[in-house]
Amino acid sequence: MDKIEEKPKFAFLGNSHMAFWALDIYFPQWECLNYGAPGEGLAYVESFAADTSDCQVVVQFGTNDIYQLNDENIDEYVAVSYYTSPSPRD
Secondary structure (H helix, E strand, O other): OOOOOOOOOOEEEOHHHHOOOOOHOOOOOOOOEEEEEEOOOHHHHHHOOOOOOOOEEEEEEEOOHHHOOOOOOOHHHHHOOOOOOOOOOO
């Protein structure tokens, strides 16, 4: 009996750009979970609580936050949203 090969699993998290992306058409070779939420921004990403430990995760945010940025809050926004993945050498 042939072994059924599992598809790589990806979780997509973000705003409407993610929510309305036809993931199954663009990535038929992957199992895609769509956690896109129209109108959401960084607060949604920060509060996201679904278990995605068995997935690669793609995060897109910011477009719904941009109109709220100004000289007084841009530095804090950049500091909160900046993330560097650990190096494979670490």
